[in-house]
Amino acid sequence: MSPRPLLLLTLCLLVGTTLWVWGKRSALQPGGRNDTNQSAQTTGVPLDVRSVLASKIEALDPNDRQKFLQVQASLDSLGDRPLQSAGVWKSLSSFWLTRDDLLGAALCLDRATELQSASDDFRDAGLYYGSAVHSLPEEDTTTAAFCRNKSTAMLAKALESKPDDLDLKADWANALVQSSPAPMQGVQVLLEIIRTEPKHLKAHSHLAKLAIESGQFPKAIARFKNLLTWYPGLGSAYLGLGEAYFRNGNKDSAVIYLQQYRGLVQDPETQQQIDNYLRQINP
Template sequence: MFFLPKVVVNEEDKGGFAKGDTAAGASAEGHSPDDGHDHGAEAGATEGAHAAATPEQLMELSTTRARYNKASDTQARTLLASELAEAYATASQYDSAGYYFEEAAKARGGEKSYKKAGDAYYEAFTFATTQERAAELGAKARAMYEQVLKNNPSELDAKTNVAMTYIASTNPMQGITLLREVIASNPNHEKALFNLGILSIQSGQFDKAEERFRKLVEVNPKHVEGTFYLALSLANTGKGEEAKALFNKVKTMSNDPALAASVDEELAKLN
């Protein structure tokens, strides 16, 4: 459900980081070979995306791409770049969506345009199947978000995403620093709380994870994943009964069979 880079994090800055794979599920960063551009897709990147795209989506992509390639007027190309980017995003081909959102942002400018490009590249980053691809897409996302933050330093969602690209890089402490800055600006920021909690779990600091997830579910009692990970944190800090109650609550909050299977697995460990 979320991109969880496999790094060991010590929130007190006393530990080291162990780099691992950055892959998280099947690739969704593919694009059609006749895009007319090359933005670094590795072999096999299309396998997940084209399997998921419907015939209608592929037809829409083909039609819009042809219109874009034929357009000579700058304003028309900019509008079609945005339209093509939206079509790629709908087809879950996020690296291509990022490319065309970026083209539109360069022509149009503006915080919202660069935010769309950054969000698309970040989504592709979360599905990267190699460290090299994650590094490439993470850098593209950061470049777009930097344009956003230059004009609006208070855009904390963008800052949080920048942080997570650093977490999966060779400079993860920069990511931790940014996440802390987000929390300092807004102690109730859900995405930052969630990511700090996950990173604490990954480093085995379940007491700190409990603190983060308690705050998260206080801010948003309907946060399904936050409730699950709070229960997991409690289960690992010796608070089994409270953990059981929360795991059972999660089962009433979502119909996701994969999540239900994870809950049953954790409950079995507590029984």
């Protein structure tokens, strides 16, 4: 059994504003109906926002494609009215969100920021890009690299107008780790945040997740346990402990923490998927 599904669930819990995915599609079963990206699976063709979005639109079913294009066509009538045009692109971003497609949402919100510079839109687009990576086919490294780079760039733009926002800085630093050939720069930023605010939730969460991804399971366990001490009942910490213990070979502890997480979940679909996962690791 691959540990990838549970790690995906952990990643989705750690992205902050994108917690909306609960009740719509669980990361235990990634790949909703619009997650297939036809753009450039390792074709070597440079990607940009417009080309990736065009591929996403082409991959829609005919009814949804018609709905999208009808709204997009309204941009022509707006002429030189950037604020109104940005509003249309934000509406189109919501179109993708209702279809559980974070990449489509990120692309349209990205287009909106070209017309209206807003820190919250840069932030959300950056988080959507970062989360979208985990729904891509593993072989689609070209689009994954595009998303990681865009995530870092969008979050950096958001940070320009809010340089003292530690949550935003933590998200940017995490994106930097994911996209940079020198990831320690992002790690150092996360550590600096913790020196400034020792119990900072996002910085510790990102470092714990990165520890799991790099196989440093004892470090991940220590950070998640600290988070539970500081923030009792934090669902992502229980889930992260389940992931870390499982991947470190301690199934009994993994089951304990996943069961505790299961008790916090309200969404029936997610409850069922956690139950299925528990049955797989503890038949």
